[in-house]
Amino acid sequence: MTAVTFRKATLNDLDRLVDLLIRQKRLNEEFDPLLRLREDIAEIGRKYLEEAIKSENSLVVVAEADGRVVGFLKADIKERLFYYPKTEGNIVELYLLPEYRRKGNGVKLLEYAVNILKERAEIITAEFPSLNEIATRFYTNLNFRAIISTYARETIIKK
Amino acid sequence: MGVELEKSGKDAVRVAPYYAGKYEIVPKIPIKSLRDFAVWYTPGVASVSKAIVESPKLSFEYTSRWNTIAVVTDGTRVLGLGDIGPEAAMPVMEGKAVIFKYLGGVDAIPICLNAREPEKFIEIVKSLEPSFGGINLEDIESPKCFRILDTLRESMQIPVWHDDQLGTASATLAGLINALKIVGKKMGDVRITLLGAGASNVATARILEKAGADPGKLILVDSRGILHAERDDMDELMLKNPWKYELALKTNRERITGGIAEALEGADVLIAASKPGPGVVKKEWIRKMNSDAIVFALANPVPEIWPWDAREAGARIVATGRSDFPNQVNNSLIFPSVFRGALDVKATTITDEMMIRASQALAEYVPEHKLSEDYIIPTMDDWRVYIHVAASVAEQASKQGMARTPLDYDEAYVKAVRIIARARSILERLMEDKFIKPFPEG
Numbered sequence: 001m002t003a004v005t006f007r008k009a010t011l012n013d014l015d016r017l018v019d020l021l022i023r024q025k026r027l028n029e030e031f032d033p034l035l036r037l038r039e040d041i042a043e044i045g046r047k048y049l050e051e052a053i054k055s056e057n058s059l060v061v062v063a064e065a066d067g068r069v070v071g072f073l074k075a076d077i078k079e080r081l082f083y084y085p086k087t088e089g090n091i092v093e094l095y096l097l098p099e100y101r102r103k104g105n106g107v108k109l110l111e112y113a114v115n116i117l118k119e120r121a122e123i124i125t126a127e128f129p130s131l132n133e134i135a136t137r138f139y140t141n142l143n144f145r146a147i148i149s150t151y152a153r154e155t156i157i158k159k
Numbered sequence: 160m161g162v163e164l165e166k167s168g169k170d171a172v173r174v175a176p177y178y179a180g181k182y183e184i185v186p187k188i189p190i191k192s193l194r195d196f197a198v199w200y201t202p203g204v205a206s207v208s209k210a211i212v213e214s215p216k217l218s219f220e221y222t223s224r225w226n227t228i229a230v231v232t233d234g235t236r237v238l239g240l241g242d243i244g245p246e247a248a249m250p251v252m253e254g255k256a257v258i259f260k261y262l263g264g265v266d267a268i269p270i271c272l273n274a275r276e277p278e279k280f281i282e283i284v285k286s287l288e289p290s291f292g293g294i295n296l297e298d299i300e301s302p303k304c305f306r307i308l309d310t311l312r313e314s315m316q317i318p319v320w321h322d323d324q325l326g327t328a329s330a331t332l333a334g335l336i337n338a339l340k341i342v343g344k345k346m347g348d349v350r351i352t353l354l355g356a357g358a359s360n361v362a363t364a365r366i367l368e369k370a371g372a373d374p375g376k377l378i379l380v381d382s383r384g385i386l387h388a389e390r391d392d393m394d395e396l397m398l399k400n401p402w403k404y405e406l407a408l409k410t411n412r413e414r415i416t417g418g419i420a421e422a423l424e425g426a427d428v429l430i431a432a433s434k435p436g437p438g439v440v441k442k443e444w445i446r447k448m449n450s451d452a453i454v455f456a457l458a459n460p461v462p463e464i465w466p467w468d469a470r471e472a473g474a475r476i477v478a479t480g481r482s483d484f485p486n487q488v489n490n491s492l493i494f495p496s497v498f499r500g501a502l503d504v505k506a507t508t509i510t511d512e513m514m515i516r517a518s519q520a521l522a523e524y525v526p527e528h529k530l531s532e533d534y535i536i537p538t539m540d541d542w543r544v545y546i547h548v549a550a551s552v553a554e555q556a557s558k559q560g561m562a563r564t565p566l567d568y569d570e571a572y573v574k575a576v577r578i579i580a581r582a583r584s585i586l587e588r589l590m591e592d593k594f595i596k597p598f599p600e601g
Contacts, residue, residue, distance in 0.1 A: 027394035098397065099388045099408055 002066050004105045006112040009053050009060035009072065014046060016069045017062070021045045024095035031131040034152055049074070059089075059116055063096060063109050071096035071105065073113045077120050089114070089121030094128075094135075106138060171250075173601050181253040182260070216563060219292065219505045226502055226578070227266045228293040230255050231284055233274055236300040236323075236358075239435070239459070245271035248298060255297060255322075261586065262545055263495025264578035265502060267295065277303050281310050288315055292502050295494065296321040301358040302400040318501045318509040324362035326490030329497070329514050330536070331363050331430060331455060332370055333521035334488045337535040338476045342451035344427060346371040350449075352426040354419060354440065354463065355433030356381040361402050363430060364410065369511045370518070375412030378422045379403075385422050387411045420444045428453045431463040439463035445472035454478070457488055476532050485533035492537065493517055496545040496575075500552030503574045504562035513555045520551035542579065549575040 009017060022045060028035045038044065052058035052074055063071035074093040080086055091113065096106055114124055126144055128135035188199055197203050211217045219225045234248035252269030259267035270287070274280040284294060284307075294317065299307060308321040320326070339346060351372060353360045356379050368374045379386040386407045396404040415421055419440065423429060424447040431440055436456065440463040445454060454474040456462035459481070466477040466484050478486035497517050501509055524537045524544045537544045553571035556562045566574065589595045 023391065023394060026391075027398075030395055030398050097389060098393045098404070 004063050004065045004070065004100060004103075004108070006061055006063055006109060008116075009049075009062045011050065011053055013062055013069055013072075014049060014053075017049050017060070017072055018042055018045050020069070020072055020095050020097070021049060021093065023097075024093060027095075028129045028132060031133075032129050034154070035129060052076075059113060061109065061113050061116070063100065063105060065100065070100050071109060073109050075113055075117055077117070080123075085122035087121045087123070089117030089124045091124065091126040094126075107142065110142065170601065174599060175250065177599055178596070181250075181257050218289065219563060223266065224290060224292050225505060226264070227268065227291055228259070228295055228498060228502070229270050229284075229287055229291050230259070230267045230295045230297055231270045231272060231287075232297045233272050233280055233299055235275065235298070235303070237298040242300065245273055252297060255295075258491060259295075259495055259498065260582055261495075262491065262539075262542070262579075263499040263549070264575075264582035265495060265498050277307055281307055284311055284319075285314060288317060291317060292505065293318040293498055294320070295498065298323065301361070302402060304358050305361065305400075305402040312508065316507050318498070318506050320494065320497065320509055321358070321362075322490055322494050323358045325366075325509075325514055326494045326497075327359035327432065327457070327488075328362035328366045329493040329518045330488045330490050330521070331359075331432075331457070332366055332515065332518035333492070334455060334478050334486065334536045335367075335428065335430075335453070336370075336518060336522040337525055337530060338428075338453045338478070341530060341532060341535065342427075342453065342475060344451070347373050348376075349427035350376045350378065350425060351428040351430065352378045352380065352419075352422045354380045354422070354429065354431040356386065356403055356406075357432065359432045359457075360430065361406065363432070364406050365402075366511065366514060366518075368409075370515050374409045377406075377410040378415060378426065379406055379410055380419055380422045384418045385411065385416055387414050387416060389414070420447070423448050425449055426452070428455075430455045430457070432457045433463060434458055435461045436463040437461055437465050437468070440469075442468050442472035445469055445474055448473065451475045455488060476535060478535065482539075486535050487538065488536060489539065491539055492521055492544065493548070496548035497552050499545065499549035499575050499579065500554075500571060501556060503549065503571055503578075504553045504556050504566050505564050506553075506556040506561050507563065508561055509552075510556075510559055510561060512559060513552050513561070516555040517548050517552050520548045524548070542583075545579060546572055546575045 022041055025037055025041060029037050049060065053060050057077045059075045061073050062069045072093065072095060073091060075089050075091045078088045078090050080088050117124060126139050189195065207221050211221060230252045232245065232248045232252055234245040235242045237243050237248045237251055248271045249269060252271060256267035256269050259265040272280060272283055274283055294311065296308060296319065304321055304324065308319065308324060311319040339349065351367065353364055364377055364379060367377065383392060388408050390407065393404065393407060396407065423444045427449045429448065433439060435458045440456065445452065452474045453476045454469045455478045456464050456469065457480045462479040462481065466479060469477045478488045480488055497509060521537060521544065524547055525534060550568050550572035553566050554568040557565035
């Protein structure tokens with residue numbers, strides 16, 4: 001298998017990125033019934049990624065093998081209003097196709113992004129579904145720890 | 160066939176209450192009076208127990224354990240009936256137990272568990288170990304069956320076998336070895352399409368790779384089409400069926416997509432273990448296979464494609480699961496002898512190599528000069544085939560250091576003959592003396 005390389009995403013990657021984004025969200029859906037996919041996810045996803053690629057305050061990087069995009073990461077640069085450190089690089093999407101997993105590519109993808117983010121962010125955070133044990137393991141192994149939790153319930157409680 | 164099926168069904172339900180079960184336990188020690196129990200039971204037996212405490216291995220010498228296995232199910236995928244529960248699975252397990260005795264001389268105890276949770280099932284089966292020389296798992300739904308088998312195989316010190324996976328895979332491999340001989344193709348070169356990705360074909364794919372097939376040239380097709388590393392349900396498979404997921408990653412190197420038709424284009428071999436036909440596999444799809452195509456259509460009671468249709472569409476060799484057609488790929492050719500061989504050396508496990516050896520032994524039992532398009536696998540009628548396979552398995556176990564009491568082929572052969580012949584003569588005598596009542600005509 002050829003080596004995986006990393007670069008910033010361009011608008012030409014959009015079709016492929018939408019596919020990978022949907023795969024990632026579908027995986028989340030497997031973990032938690034409160035993460036049911038919307039029917040218009042393809043449309044919404046495209047807009048979301050397009051804006052991120054164009055935005056100064058977002059970073060989208062792709063992993064490439066054999067000239068094909070096989071994974072991606074999206075992060076947002078944010079200001080933390082009440083706390084130090086003040087600048088945050090918030091990773092919100094990270095996905096690699098199955099064949100490229102368990103080979104260290106995920107870590108490399110993350111390190112590549114962090115390297116860019118660190119110019120503007122003093123702290124790196126990652127957001128993922130609590131029940132996604134794969135993500136939990138991945139970030140924990142890289143010395144991340146939980147600092148804020150999002151708890152959810154539906155407004156009407158089903159008995 | 161329909162009429163025959165109906166007849167056997169009617170007979171079975173008619174005689175079920177007449178015989179009220181298919182087996183019973185009969186002592187094999189002389190008992191002339193209650194005084195004899197001073198030896199068979201307390202106080203004498205305490206010395207036997209003490210000896211086993213000293214040397215636990217003796218439980219294989221001093222008790223029936225050496226020849227007794229458990230046939231265990233949770234009743235979640237019984238025959239073609241599906242999830243019918245443990246009580247309804249019992250007549251099937253009794254039948255299986257009797258085949259074990261008749262063909263392999265193995266004492267098999269049916270155990271139907273009220274344990275649908277894999278963890279609970281695993282825990283219970285593990286606890287059975289001291290009473291048995293082996294475990295035959297049966298009729299457990301996929302993908303749960305994969306985890307149960309893998310976990311038990313790793314953690315138990317006696318052979319664990321799941322017949323729906325390993326038995327069928329082994330018999331299929333045997334048939335394929337001979338079919339390839341006839342068409343003059345090599346295992347490592349052929350493209351093999353597997354239709355159906357349930358218990359048996361997942362096991363078949365795994366064993367084909369171990370037996371020398373090129374995993375990149377295996378194409379698996381399930382109800383969602385051709386399996387490949389980028390299919391959009393891969394993440395779901397990773398979580399729910401990691402065995403299929405692993406196969407998706409290493410099979411189908413060319414990344415063929417589509418359905419059965421696309422999977423058969425340019426294939427040398429089709430192994431179908433999907434759903435009853437006819438018409439599941441179409442003639443025009445077989446036509447797209449390479450010349451000298453080999454077609455195994457294993458669904459029961461009706462194969463995915465009728466053998467004559469497959470032949471007409473260009474298949475050179477056709478096998479099915481049916482006894483009324485040539486080339487019956489039947490796990491009954493495998494499981495009695497695999498256990499016979501494993502028990503005869505008091506094996507600690509059944510390795511993949513033992514399983515492959517069983518397939519090779521079954522294949523080589525068909526002499527070269529008799530090998531033909533219509534005779535690639537022995538029939539069940541010749542009982543010496545079981546002896547040969549059993550002895551080969553016993554020998555392989557001994558070579559691999561998996562035998563508590565290693566035997567070479569000849570020793571194992573003699574032992575297996577004695578045990579199987581004894582089981583058959585006891586049965587004959589019981590029928591002669593009418594302890595087993597004649598089959599009532601209805």
